[in-house]
Amino acid sequence: MKVTMRVNGVERSADVEPRVMLVDFLRSNLALTGTHIGCDTTSCGACTVQVDGEPVKSCTVLAVQAEGREIKTVEGLATGATLAPIQVGFHEEHGLQCGFCTPGMMMVTSALLERNPNPTDDEIRWAISGNICRCTGYMNIVKAVQHAAQLQSRTPAMAGGGE
Amino acid sequence: MFPAAFDYQAPSTLEEALGVLADRGDDAKVMAGGMSLIPLLKLRFAQPGLLVDIGRLPGLKDIKREDGHVTIGALVRHVDVERSEELAKLVPLMVEAVHWIADPLVRNRGTVVGSVCHADPQGDWGSIMLALNAELVAQSKKGQRVIPIDGFFQGPFTTTLRADEVATAIRIPLPSGAAGSSYHKLERKVGDFATVAVSVQIELDGRKVKKAGIGLTSVGATNLKAKNAEQSLAGKELTDDVIAEAARLAASESEPKDDIRGSAAYKKDMVRVFVQRGLKAALARAQEVRA
Numbered sequence: 340m341k342v343t344m345r346v347n348g349v350e351r352s353a354d355v356e357p358r359v360m361l362v363d364f365l366r367s368n369l370a371l372t373g374t375h376i377g378c379d380t381t382s383c384g385a386c387t388v389q390v391d392g393e394p395v396k397s398c399t400v401l402a403v404q405a406e407g408r409e410i411k412t413v414e415g416l417a418t419g420a421t422l423a424p425i426q427v428g429f430h431e432e433h434g435l436q437c438g439f440c441t442p443g444m445m446m447v448t449s450a451l452l453e454r455n456p457n458p459t460d461d462e463i464r465w466a467i468s469g470n471i472c473r474c475t476g477y478m479n480i481v482k483a484v485q486h487a488a489q490l491q492s493r494t495p496a497m498a499g500g501g502e
Numbered sequence: 503m504f505p506a507a508f509d510y511q512a513p514s515t516l517e518e519a520l521g522v523l524a525d526r527g528d529d530a531k532v533m534a535g536g537m538s539l540i541p542l543l544k545l546r547f548a549q550p551g552l553l554v555d556i557g558r559l560p561g562l563k564d565i566k567r568e569d570g571h572v573t574i575g576a577l578v579r580h581v582d583v584e585r586s587e588e589l590a591k592l593v594p595l596m597v598e599a600v601h602w603i604a605d606p607l608v609r610n611r612g613t614v615v616g617s618v619c620h621a622d623p624q625g626d627w628g629s630i631m632l633a634l635n636a637e638l639v640a641q642s643k644k645g646q647r648v649i650p651i652d653g654f655f656q657g658p659f660t661t662t663l664r665a666d667e668v669a670t671a672i673r674i675p676l677p678s679g680a681a682g683s684s685y686h687k688l689e690r691k692v693g694d695f696a697t698v699a700v701s702v703q704i705e706l707d708g709r710k711v712k713k714a715g716i717g718l719t720s721v722g723a724t725n726l727k728a729k730n731a732e733q734s735l736a737g738k739e740l741t742d743d744v745i746a747e748a749a750r751l752a753a754s755e756s757e758p759k760d761d762i763r764g765s766a767a768y769k770k771d772m773v774r775v776f777v778q779r780g781l782k783a784a785l786a787r788a789q790e791v792r793a
Contacts, residue, residue, distance in 0.1 A: 399611075
């Protein structure tokens with residue numbers, strides 16, 4: 340089946356079987372390997388991408404379901420060499436250890452900051468409750484998101500990151 | 503993991519979807535958000551020949567207040583319930599419970615009606631709908647029928663929905679007097695299925711119970727309606743003794759099994775505890791509303 344969607348602002352299409360998951364489409368067909376496959380069972384959130392601005396687990400979405408949708412992956416956060424606030428936050432506050440969960444964490448939390456530019460620690464913890472960091476680096480992840488929120492409020496132009 | 507190969511259709515009208523199901527319903531599965539079905543396909547527990555994706559059908563995303571009830575369309579997602587100010591006022595049980603369902607990412611795609619039709623005995627919405635005495639609206643080429651939730655669940659993942667039907671909405675009757683509700687769920691971590699969960703909805707007439715609904719999750723082959731407990735409450739004032747007796751009855755109606763989440767005896771006792779807590783919380787809320 341032919342499937343067409345906008346990925347990080349660029350229209351992409353490919354011929355895929357209906358049983359191909361969105362995460363496999365992104366990684367195998369489009370070579371966007373920033374989105375990770377962790378548990379492959381809707382539990383860990385490593386594969387989180389945004390579909391029409393909302394974070395979802397792409398291991399449990401068929402590529403054909405994304406037909407005509409706007410997809411944003413971790414590769415779409417930075418603008419050229421300029422990191423998005425959420426990336427600066429994770430960098431400066433050491434929001435990652437092994438880095439495996441990081442793309443998913445950033446796709447969830449950048450969507451959170453779009454909806455809620457000044458979240459409390461509790462709201463951040465709720466937002467990432469479907470994402471597992473097996474290094475258990477949650478304290479710094481929460482700090483990283485708070486840092487990104489501050490960066491965005493200081494420089495409104497940074498809000499939204501790439502595109 | 504890949505599911506076994508299937509054909510895929512995403513009809514753009516309900517008529518088209520019903521036509522497809524009239525032809526190939528026996529070999530097809532209807533999918534809304536896919537949050538329960540896709541994992542089953544990946545594990546190859548389900549291998550339909552055709553997937554009918556109703557995610558693009560128009561007119562099924564509304565939460566509408568109508569004569570004496572609220573209608574929730576088949577494409578209303580958990581997150582829509584979470585954000586609905588109208589439901590917070592009209593059916594607070596749903597808005598309280600939704601935070602306990604799966605995780606925020608799953609709630610962005612999964613639907614209420616899809617979850618009810620999936621009929622997982624460990625699902626949350628089924629027991630909530632049993633407590634609320636909801637009705638499903640099912641459509642086929644032959645017409646529409648309304649299915650009361652009591653009797654809808656036939657067994658694990660099995661309902662009375664026919665292969666040529668699409669559940670287009672669920673209707674929840676609105677209480678006429680002071681009402682209160684509560685949801686209690688025991689889970690090991692966010693996103694886990696319930697070890698035990700209990701939904702309670704009561705409607706008062708003065709100090710006495712006019713209607714009571716109690717739904718149980720994860721303690722039987724389907725979500726269960728604790729009918730003996732419900733009946734024991736009718737017309738009574740909710741004293742500690744009355745509440746304790748209803749809780750005891752609900753526990754004896756439950757049919758849990760030993761598994762990794764706990765022993766059957768433990769789960770039965772948690773039903774008792776949650777019904778007791780649930781009734782007390784629902785009573786306090788009903789009285790708050792009246793005051």
